[in-house]
Amino acid sequence: MPEPAWPPAGCALVTGGSRGIGAAIAAGLAADGWPVAVNYNAGAQAAAEVVAAIEAAGGRAVAVQGDVADRAAVDPVFHYAESELGGPVLALVNNAGITRDNLTPSLSDGEWEAVIDTNLTGAFRFTRRALKGMMRARVGRIVNIASVTGLRANPGQANYGAAKAGLIQFTRTAAVEVARRGVTVNAVAPGFIVTDMTQELIGPDLLAAIPAKRAGTAAEVAACVRFLVSQQASYVTGAVLAVDGGLGA
Ligand SMILES: NC(=O)c1ccc[n+]([C@@H]2O[C@H](COP(=O)([O-])OP(=O)(O)OC[C@H]3O[C@@H](n4cnc5c(N)ncnc54)[C@H](OP(=O)(O)O)[C@@H]3O)[C@@H](O)[C@H]2O)c1
Numbered sequence: 001m002p003e004p005a006w007p008p009a010g011c012a013l014v015t016g017g018s019r020g021i022g023a024a025i026a027a028g029l030a031a032d033g034w035p036v037a038v039n040y041n042a043g044a045q046a047a048a049e050v051v052a053a054i055e056a057a058g059g060r061a062v063a064v065q066g067d068v069a070d071r072a073a074v075d076p077v078f079h080y081a082e083s084e085l086g087g088p089v090l091a092l093v094n095n096a097g098i099t100r101d102n103l104t105p106s107l108s109d110g111e112w113e114a115v116i117d118t119n120l121t122g123a124f125r126f127t128r129r130a131l132k133g134m135m136r137a138r139v140g141r142i143v144n145i146a147s148v149t150g151l152r153a154n155p156g157q158a159n160y161g162a163a164k165a166g167l168i169q170f171t172r173t174a175a176v177e178v179a180r181r182g183v184t185v186n187a188v189a190p191g192f193i194v195t196d197m198t199q200e201l202i203g204p205d206l207l208a209a210i211p212a213k214r215a216g217t218a219a220e221v222a223a224c225v226r227f228l229v230s231q232q233a234s235y236v237t238g239a240v241l242a243v244d245g246g247l248g249a
Helices: 020-031 042-058 073-086 108-135 158-181 205-207 218-229
Strands: 009-012 036-040 061-063 089-094 140-147 183-190 241-242
Touching: 009 020, 009 073, 020 042, 020 061, 020 158, 036 042, 036 073, 036 108, 042 061, 061 073, 073 089, 073 158, 073 205, 089 218, 108 140, 108 158, 108 183, 140 158, 140 218, 140 241, 158 183, 158 241, 218 241
Parallel strands: 009 036, 009 089, 036 061, 089 140, 140 183, 183 241
Antiparallel strands: none
């Protein structure tokens, strides 16, 4: 049987693609031949720099503003990405995420809601929207960026841990619902990765607790996402791939 063309005739959308892990994923998918929509919320300049770097490397990308926690942002983000890049979103990486850390007795409603709305509900709404085009095309790749904190407890992150654990079970459930349509849904669970999110957290005690004795890089997470988005990963679905130097093992 001849190999179908890959990437398929569509585009990739990376939420929170303007910095950190998302920026590395956007660059990696562009290098794999995907036209990439780089979503951001507040960092227009950072997103423009990611797009410029992709174009300088010979790829295609556009920046698209949209708060993933805002239900009204979903359709405009998809419409802009699909009209600018000329095809349906056939690879979606739900990467946008925030932390609002506090111990549970002190955790405010606002801190709880902000993290759940961004890290979990946003991923649900973007996935639901992307599945329309993917199921029509009978091909698609969705990768949700979870966390080791969705698998084991981290004090001060009840909101974040609940969101990431929810994201993992959402991933598994969506995966079995759409598997027969050629769409895969997987999660990547990073441990401690050097980005803006973690720069104040990573110190000697933390590094000592990681079996690999170092933090990871955004490129190491992006490499796993690139695999899950690739044609070679067509039979991998509902999986949670830890990228954590052995922290969760
Ligand atoms: N770093 C780690 O060690 C680690 C470990 C496990 C999991 N993760 C997960 O990996 C993902 C990326 O983390 P990171 O460390 O790369 O974070 P980061 O450096 O803080 O970057 C976060 C990205 O998300 C975007 N974003 C935040 N809120 C958004 C919203 N409401 N709508 C759209 N975009 C939004 C930001 O864009 P703006 O600047 O425009 O807001 C930025 O591009 C997150 O889901 C995080 O939970 C990270």
